[in-house]
Amino acid sequence: MSDSKGFLHWLFFKKWHPVPSVGSTIALFSIIGVIFVALGIVITVINNNIQEVTIYKYDQKCSPVEYNKKCSFMYKLDNMKAPIYFYYELENFYQNHRRYVKSKSSTQLSGEEISLSDAEKYCDPIIYNKDLEVWQQDVYVTEQNILIPTERKPDDIASPCGLVAKSFFNDTYTLSLEEKNIVLNQTGISWPNDKGKKYKRAPNSESTQWIDPENEHFIVWMRTAGLPTFRKLWGRIEQDLEEGEYKFEFENNYNPQMFAGAKNIVLSTSGPFGGKNLFLSIAFIVVGVIQLLIALAFLIKKIRAGNSFGQKNE
């Protein structure tokens, strides 16, 4: 047939009529169901082997709670294996709000100058230096997160402008055990390629920008989270932690009251598939069970209806 009419005929008229039998459908469902339940169990086991420590509302642990001050608290940790990831977690912060998400200029962040009209278009309502937070108006935050006082004209276009940049999370942390400082590696915490490509320093960065866009904490912050409760990587501990009372020292700059939320610290070790994910383990088991139930339903029907079940219209 295809000889006489060639490729096109083969393409459109070569037909297969796959009619799955009831037996094979039941078999398929049960096999997949079993695999899923098994996977779910495996993931649960892995999850249980991951250590995750959340220090809720760490800012409340200082007394009195004061902002823009250094503060410290003690927290008991178990043995943890390196690498240990150090996150800050914000609750009830809608980084995925439409107005918030779109308020930034990709062009500006990649190191180019933008016109006023572009700034108005993309960064509204934070356009000028004077629209920034007070602490941001006369400093330059370097790549290493060091603040250098500088002066900029309040009516210049803020760089970086926009809501996301303005709400930059600026708490800093140090961690020590019995006065022995534990290194929190703050490099390599952003996705490779972001730094230097999507986020690039402008030519006269120090005089025109209030923060170096290549600052990795900034890059991490700029990647807006998809959920109102989110974690962002702050540093990596590349040594195993022993059990003990650890001293967490932090600069309490960011006020969670403005979003009626909380800021937490999360320390987590990693498994073969990354961090703990309760959702996946439960979902796999549930979906697997559903499939097994469907297979069972078919089986019962098949037994009840005899041969006629599943015979397609014949």
Place this chain on the structure above:
Amino acid sequence: MTEIKNVQIELHTPHVLNSMEERDSKNLFDYQYDNIEKKGNYAQKYQSKNRKITSNRPDYQLPDNSIQTSKYTLLNFFPKQLFEQFSKLANVYFVLMGALQMVPEVSISSGIPTIYLPLGFIILVSGAKDFYEDYKRRTSDNEENKQQVTAFDGKDFVKIPSYELRVGHIVKVNQDEIISADMILLRSSEKKGICYVETKSLDGETNLKQKNVHVDLLQTFKSDDCFGQLDKRIILKYQAPTPYLYKFIGETTTSNLQVSSINFNNFLLRGCNLRNVKYVFGLVAYTGHDTKIMMNSYKARTKRSKLEVKMQQFILIIFITQFIMCIIASLVYSITYFNNRQYLNYLYIGENTSEYTIPYNFFVRFGNWMLIFNNFVPISLLVTLEMVKFIQGKIMTLDEKLNQPRVQTSNLNEELGQIEHIFSDKTGTLTCNIMEFKQIIIGNQNYGDILRSSDDYIRDDELLNYPQVSNVDFRDKTLMQAINDKNHIMHDKVEECLKMISICHTVISDQKDGKLIYNATSPDELALLNFARFVGFEFLGTDENNIKRISYQEQIIEYQLLEMFEFTSARKRQSILVQVINTGDIYLFSKGADSVLLDQVRLSKEELNKNEYHQLVQRLQEYGKIGLRTLVLSKRKLSKQEYEEWHKRYQLATQQIENREEKMQVLQDELEKNYEILGATAIEDKLQQDVADTIAAVKAAGIKVWVLTGDKIETAINIGYSCSLLTNNLVQHIVDEKEELLINERLDDILNKIPTLQTTQGQALIISGDALLHALKPDIQKKVAEVCGYCEVVLCCRVSPKQKQDVVSLIRGRNQLCSTLAIGDGANDVNMITAAHVGVGIRGVEGQQAARAADYSVQEFRELRRLLFFHGRECYRRNSVLVCYTFYKNILVVLPQFWYGILSMYSAQSLYDTFIYQLFNILYGALPIMIYGIFDEEYDADQLTDNKLQNYYQQGPQGVLFNIQIVLFWVFCGFWQAAILCFFPTYTISENFVENSGFTHHLWAQGTMIFGLIVVICNLKVLLFSNTYTPALLGSISFSMISYLLSWIILDNIPQAEAYVVFQSLFQTPNFHFGNILVIAAICSIDIALNIKLNRVLQKVNQNTSIKTPFSLNNLSIHQPPKIGGKLNNKAHTGFAFNCLDRDELEDQDKIDLYGIDNQVQSQNG
């Protein structure tokens, strides 16, 4: 309307020019034309005033003879087209959405109206289609307008193009030419002023109609070149244009002040063909759009399929849903924002700005949400559906098992799968329009019923030894033996009978190229005469002295024609009184219905019970059952005295003025008695191939078949039998009354009777056109519709094109959901074809008008079966799925964003890259469903065409595959799947980080994953519901997914894009892959389970309604004994039918049309 009626009455009054002034007036012809109203639209201006014209003085104020059926001109195409496009609600909606996209506060596509691209495409495509169609119409108009006609320019006859003709022109029409305007007959090349026209294109009847020059005009125009003479001028006063095909009222005044009234018999209609006379002259009375045929033509409406109409409703519902969801979303947002505004400082909304208030937030978010939901009302659906249908149409035309069908309205493909009613023309559609002589009974001997294997069968090669004639299919040698062998027992009887056949008729013979040609108004007579010729009795002709000659075995027998009693449908017989010149014997020969002639047989009661007579009756019944048309032949010998005595009285009667007709009839009846039966003939109105099978199959599939024909009741019933539409176990209800009251009673009667009948018995209604005229009046209409509802079969006889249309409209009006299909081949079917949901034209001998007006055209009736059962059914199934799937697909892509609103405060944050989002319906989700829509096949084509294993067709008329439940099911699937698609990926990756680096994913990674899964699920879904997998389908699915991958890879490398490097990072994340597997498995497995459930429900619906009367219709074959029942109206059917020029009916036309007017008025009011 009342005005026109008054005028008609005025014209009816005797026309004598009384006043002396007028009589003396030399200036009779010296007046100003005043045939038009000064103001008003076309109809008011030209069609409201009665006209008065002078021959040879064209009225240039009246419109010329050009016709225009095209809608547009080059100038008005653009504005008109634009208007039409934007009168579609959908288009307006999309324009508004585009406008919304340009409002910066609201836009989600940075102010670019992206929707205008697909919208522009749609408008362009449909505009181009319209343009092309209109162009075709324009060319055919031009062709017709430029046809050359011979008109008199005052001195000479010159050729001018048809459109230049004006009212008042004198035109010469040659034989076989088409008459190009409505005109009154002035002169014919035939001495008596007779001419014949074929009105096929008007009413579909193929027999010729006789027209004659009015006697007074015959006197006036005595030569062919007298038209220029001043004293030969005439004045014609006549009514304003009307659409009534059989009506013309007018009067002529000649220069010698003779006034004569002109009626329909002197009137030639545009579109008829002139036959049998060399030429005629006519005075143009109506031109162009005022002609009867044009006023009877209806503009083709744009047809939309039921599926499409429903689809529009669902789109509206979906739009309302969208509207409500957007309102909910924006309300939730604005209220949440207002309550939490002090905790949302990071949004920096100034307290004094309008953004702080609930209404502003509400409206801006509402705009945002509307744009996000943009795809919810699927713009792509219209394009996809249109394209798929177009290609489906193309594939239909390529079907090798159909004979090059043409698809003119591919819009209706799926409607073919939902037909509940078929209205079929008879002539040329069911029948070939060929009468074939089949059998003859002489005495108690039957000739012609012979098996092919028999020795007496005339084989094809032997056939060459016989005279070559048409319309005869007679292969029985025994008859020849009886003729040739003088000693044969049957010889004398056979000879007498055949002689009778060859002289008892009204056929005119003619010599053409040395050959004898018969001009018959009746196809039956032609078949009879050709049969006589075939067996050696050749009718030579009638000369001026009314001597009929036949040649038989090298001798010529002459008959003096004494009297001719014409055939009328009341008399049901035709008789001829002749004297054999050689012997002086006088005979009365009659042929006609058995019911009439057998009653008048000269036999005693005992003889009637004799075997011979019984055999004849039984034979006739057998013929009737298989649909042969029978005529009984009889003779009566008269003595000379008897004749002369009768002749005197007859002469007297013909000279009477009062009651002439009746008196003549009485005298005729006196003679037509005491017959001796010679025999009977059986003629087959030849059916097209497989008509009976096709009708049986169509009926078995639950489709009602109605036959609408211009033929008489008897003919229609005959055809009903021969194509197995009617059987003896159907109860026939015949409604043939001509008065409203009687019809009403008859219908009541039938309605009362029906419940008393056995439920197993089917009903058939046979209704004549005259009865139909009344029956279609609003108050009776309901009853008719009710009766029709009970009837399996309805035959409508003697219906005009307008009535055919009315019948279709009646059914359409009664049940809005019922799909109708009209099939026909002639111009008289055009109205019906345009009125029905689907019009199918047969490209046959009767020209192309029907095929051109139709939505589909085929070569033969039987192709309908494949067209409906395979193409229609499959198109309905595929297109239903296509529409549902498109709804589903768009819900799937839109709704995750709505669900995501729960996590983003309903702030209308979109999850997808704008660019990618726009490409969804073009690249990632378009092709597979199109391939499905074009190529998917549930069952084998032949199995479906057969439709015997199971009634596969039934799902269409039942609307099982596309209704609110099904759509809701798909929408429901869209909703839950969208929820899974939103939340599973979100929690899979946003809760987590990637191993060895600790990175977390952001909003855009999440969106990318969701979108990717949507693309996969959409495409897999096509795979799930496809019945057949072709390489193209698999290829297109792969293409969609790969093109998505490719576009992400491109986007991945653009730093400015939000989704920069997202793809790369996702692929590094194991949970991304786990999530994908999880989502795909969860959705597919639940979906499969639900669909198996759904299919079983559908299957149950199908089984409940499967074939009612499975194909037991084979028992119609001749050899089976007749079934009980059917005693009510039909004593066994004997098959009488005779097609002939019918004087009675011509005279009835006037009456009929008065009813027509009433009907028209009412339908206009209603």
